[in-house]
Every structure is written in structure tokens, then in C-alpha cells.
Amino acid sequence: MKKNYNLVIALFVVFFVVLSSIVSAQSTTDTVFIPGSSSLIISDIINADTSVTAHRVYVLDRGAIYYIDRAFELTHSCEFTARGSAARPPVIAAGIRGDGTSEEWFFKLVEPGTSVYLNNIYILSMRPDNKTLGWSRAIHIGANNVSLKMRNVVLDAFTEAGIRIDGADFVKLDVQDCHFRNFIHSTSYFGGQPFLSNGNDHPDTTIFINNTFFACNSYLFSVRGLGPKSEFSHNSVVYSAVNPFLTRQADNLFVKNNLFYATHAWGGDPEQVIGGWFLNYPDTVSSGIMQYRKHFTNYHGYGEITGPEVYYTDLGLIFDPSQRVAEVHQNGCFWPSKLVDFYTAWNDTVTIYDSVEVILGPKQYLRRVLSFPRWINDLGYECIDSLTNPSQWDYSSHVNFDPAAVTDDPQFSDAGVVGHIDSLVAYVKRIASRKLDNPWHYELNFPPVWPIPENLAFTNSALLHAGTDGYALGDLNWFPDQKAQWIINDVKMESAEIPDGFELSNAYPNPFNPETNVKFSIPQTSNVKLIVYNLLGQEVKTLLNKEMQPGSFSASWNGLDNSGNQVSSGIYFLTLESQSFKATTKMMLMK
Numbered sequence: 001m002k003k004n005y006n007l008v009i010a011l012f013v014v015f016f017v018v019l020s021s022i023v024s025a026q027s028t029t030d031t032v033f034i035p036g037s038s039s040l041i042i043s044d045i046i047n048a049d050t051s052v053t054a055h056r057v058y059v060l061d062r063g064a065i066y067y068i069d070r071a072f073e074l075t076h077s078c079e080f081t082a083r084g085s086a087a088r089p090p091v092i093a094a095g096i097r098g099d100g101t102s103e104e105w106f107f108k109l110v111e112p113g114t115s116v117y118l119n120n121i122y123i124l125s126m127r128p129d130n131k132t133l134g135w136s137r138a139i140h141i142g143a144n145n146v147s148l149k150m151r152n153v154v155l156d157a158f159t160e161a162g163i164r165i166d167g168a169d170f171v172k173l174d175v176q177d178c179h180f181r182n183f184i185h186s187t188s189y190f191g192g193q194p195f196l197s198n199g200n201d202h203p204d205t206t207i208f209i210n211n212t213f214f215a216c217n218s219y220l221f222s223v224r225g226l227g228p229k230s231e232f233s234h235n236s237v238v239y240s241a242v243n244p245f246l247t248r249q250a251d252n253l254f255v256k257n258n259l260f261y262a263t264h265a266w267g268g269d270p271e272q273v274i275g276g277w278f279l280n281y282p283d284t285v286s287s288g289i290m291q292y293r294k295h296f297t298n299y300h301g302y303g304e305i306t307g308p309e310v311y312y313t314d315l316g317l318i319f320d321p322s323q324r325v326a327e328v329h330q331n332g333c334f335w336p337s338k339l340v341d342f343y344t345a346w347n348d349t350v351t352i353y354d355s356v357e358v359i360l361g362p363k364q365y366l367r368r369v370l371s372f373p374r375w376i377n378d379l380g381y382e383c384i385d386s387l388t389n390p391s392q393w394d395y396s397s398h399v400n401f402d403p404a405a406v407t408d409d410p411q412f413s414d415a416g417v418v419g420h421i422d423s424l425v426a427y428v429k430r431i432a433s434r435k436l437d438n439p440w441h442y443e444l445n446f447p448p449v450w451p452i453p454e455n456l457a458f459t460n461s462a463l464l465h466a467g468t469d470g471y472a473l474g475d476l477n478w479f480p481d482q483k484a485q486w487i488i489n490d491v492k493m494e495s496a497e498i499p500d501g502f503e504l505s506n507a508y509p510n511p512f513n514p515e516t517n518v519k520f521s522i523p524q525t526s527n528v529k530l531i532v533y534n535l536l537g538q539e540v541k542t543l544l545n546k547e548m549q550p551g552s553f554s555a556s557w558n559g560l561d562n563s564g565n566q567v568s569s570g571i572y573f574l575t576l577e578s579q580s581f582k583a584t585t586k587m588m589l590m591k
Helices: 002-028 036-048 337-349 378-385 415-419 421-433 480-487
Strands: 031-034 056-061 065-068 072-074 078-083 091-094 105-109 115-119 122-124 137-141 147-151 154-156 161-165 172-176 179-183 193-197 205-209 212-216 229-233 236-240 252-256 259-261 288-290 325-329 332-334 353-356 364-367 374-376 399-401 491-495 516-522 526-533 539-548 551-557 570-577 582-589
Touching: 031 036, 036 056, 036 065, 036 072, 105 115, 161 172, 179 193, 193 212, 337 421, 415 421, 516 526, 516 582, 539 551
Parallel strands: 031 056, 056 078, 065 091, 072 105, 078 115, 091 122, 105 137, 115 147, 122 154, 137 161, 147 172, 154 179, 161 193, 172 205, 179 212, 205 229, 212 236, 229 252, 236 259, 252 325, 259 332, 288 374, 325 399
Antiparallel strands: 353 364, 491 551, 516 551, 526 539, 526 570, 570 582
């Protein structure tokens, strides 16, 4: 008995020493390797890591599948990334609990001020028994001042939302080079939303650049509160059922160089278009991909029309409609002939009537004809055209809202991609018939196929250089050579004429928000550096570091550092340096 007692004491001492070393490691170690062999306990590992004093990096094995048992409640700043030589990134998927249930939310960002970086991972809302989850959410943001950065992340088969801001203000969201696919709910055509925010949530910055959205039901860009900058550029949106945008009240909106193909495929019938379900009231002609609203005291005899939904001042936000900015350039839209033909056939034969709440007068019984969507409806155009041009914005036009740059077929080279229109048309028919019973996934597998099955490279020569920057419309990751050139092109050539000497202009506008520009000249072939520094002399952003030919150039800086994070308000210095020249100009970022 005494020997057993001594053994227990010895084991307890060993356990205490080990536990103490683990706790100590948690508070001092920056990197935690979670091998594929620990794939069943990843939830325990992440959620037990509560004694963090430094930015934690969780490293997962490429090729492995990690089964989430309960959501990662991230109360500390951290990064998830991959290691190893396997081609497929690590997959985080839903595990099956002992009672047969599964976790439906994966990442919870619930601590104010935390910064989370997701890099090179595959997040799959699917169980190993090939069942998708009921109302799943990949990333929940429920705290103020959270920063989320995503690079090379695939989100697949989520039935509610990929990223959901829910009761949080001043969120910094930077999503680039990511792929959202199969965001579909089988019985709700509004289920399956790559990015959704609440109407009372006010972001800090919302940036989506070079992403692909393929076969997604609804909202993929949601800016419903007041924020200093919201940008949606060089994204490919291929196949979507209903409203892709929630930008009606975005006060600083920049949308350019995107490709929309069979987007908002269900334009709506009288219940939605006239009844206002799509919030295009009082435009009774059609719904639009882009949504934009403002306040009208009396709109064409319909009375008062509400503007942006929020005018909060309790958070230090003041909304002034005269300061609103909308810059929308060179966005290509195309609707395939099979979708157009379906609309024609449906409207020629439909005999269903619905009781519809019309804007003026009593309810009416109207035939359930479909209204084809437009890029932006008449109400949206009137809102855009009525904005003023504040002098502090250095734009030749306060609003440059092109309906669409090119309407030609992009001519995708992947036959499977082109053929998926049949599944979308069948889904739109089920919406119109009110008989939703199954989703319209594209190549949904467990484990997921790698590389991603769809290829969205296209061959239409007009679209290949239709962007404002001369590059292809849509996600440049489908065009690797263009993407490699685009990466260094914060700098643009103004003139190839050889200047008399080196020169660096002052930044303009200055102070600036969200972007400032400088011009510089190079009289001879030189290795040139163009670098932003802070007041401490620390490097913030390298805009240029390469051999340059003679000429005159312009460069822009959008306030992001080398890691893609938004810097704080303050004074910064931009230095131009070559072997024989150095000059500096001062800039002030004001939010």
C-alpha cells in the first residue's frame, strides 16, 4: 500500500513538472506545431492555449486533414499556416462527435483587438461521411477592433457564411488570393454567403482583392455600416443565385476590374422586385448586382426614400452624405445564353399568380414572371448621379460608375465550368417554382480534390487587358504571368521620355485617406528603392526595389504595410533612393 502511495506521489510530481513546462511553453513560445497525427485533437490544443503572451503561430501539416470537434475560440492574436511538401494544404473539416453531431462554427474571433492571419489552409464544411453541415459558419467575428487577414485560403461548402461580422465594430478585413466555392444551402437560396455583416456593424477597412467566388448562393461583399474604405477589385464572381452585394450605404466604396459571370442569376419575380425583398424599392423594373441608395425626400411621387441605414454618432462616427464616395470602374458582366433562354421560356409559359404588396395601392395578383437582373437599377443610378464632389478627394470625377466594361463572353477554357450553367439554371427554376430541395454543388468531395477542379482562365482577348491597370478582369491568380507583374505595379510609368535628372514630387493628396500618390523621375538605368518609413525610421512598406529604366513614373500608397495591415494615423516618410540620389517627402495619414 505504501509503495502504491509513493508511486502516486511520484507520478503526481512528474505530472506537475510536465504541466508546468507546458504552461511555461505556452507563455513564451511563439510557434506550435500540430502534426497530422494530432488531427483528432486540434480543437483541444487550440482552445487549451490560453496563456499566450506573444503572437502565436500554429503550423499544420500539408496533406493532413484536421477534424474540428468544437470551434476555435481565439482570444489571442495568432496565425494558422502550413508546412511540408505535400501539394494540398492542410484541411480543417467537421468531425463527427460521439452523439453523431458536428460543430457548425469553426473559428470564433471573440476578443477585442486581436489579429488573426489565415494562410494556406483549406476549410471544408463537410464531414467524412460526405454530409454537409446545416447552417455552418467558417469565421465568426464578434468583437470590436479585430483584424483578419487571409491569403491563399480555400473555403468550401459553407451553408450559412464564410466570414460573418456579427455585433462588432472597427473590424479590419483583408482578404486576398482566396477561393470561395460551393456556398450553397439546399433549402434556402439566401443561405451560402461568403461574407456577410450586420446593418449596425461599422468596419474599419474591408478589402477583397484577387479572389474567386464560384458557385455561391448569395452575399459575397457586405458593407452595411460606415467605414473609411471598402474595396472589391480583381475578383472573379462566376455563378451566383441572388444578391451578391450589400453595399447600399457604403460611404467609401471602390469596385473595379471585376468579372461577373451568370451573377445574380435569379433576378426575381414580382414578390421580390416590386415587393422590395431585394431592397431595390421603389424601382419596380428589376433588381441589380450593384446596390446603392441615398435619402430622397420625395422620389417620383412615391414619397420619402430612406438612405443608408445607419447614422451612428455614439461610436464617434458621423455620416455626412455629401462626403460619400463611389468609385466603380471597368467591371465586366455576362449572362450566358442558356440563362437568357430559360427566362424567355419561363415567362412565355408561367401560369402562377401571386398576391403582391405593391408600392402604391392595394395588393395585386400578378403573374410570376421573372425580371432579368441588371448591373445596377434605375434607383441606383439616380443615387450615384446625385452625389456631390467634395474637394478633398483627388478624383477627376467623384463618381465614375461604368455600367460594365465589356459584356462579351469571357470564353472559359474549362468545359466543366461552362457546363455548370445547367445546374444553376435548374436551381433558379426551383427557386421560381418554390420547390427548393437540393443544392447545385460543383465537384464537392471528401477529401477535397487538389488542385481545385475548376479553372477560370479565359481566352477573350478584350477581357484579358480590360482592367484599369491593363490586366485581365477578375482574379489574376488565373493568369500567373499577369499576377507576377501586377504585384510590383504600385508603380506606373507616366512617360518613357528620358528626364534631365532624378526628381521626387511631394505626395498628393496630403494629408490623405485612403490613398496618396507621388511622381518621380529616373534619368538613367538604376536600381531604385521607393520605401515608406515611420517616425522611428522603421521600414513600413517597400513600394519598389528593382532595376528601373529611364522615365517618369507615378506611385501610390494605400496605407498598408508590408504584411498587408492598415497602418495607424500619423506622419510617414517616403524615400526615393538610387546609387547616386536620395530624396524624401513627408506624408500624413488621417482617418
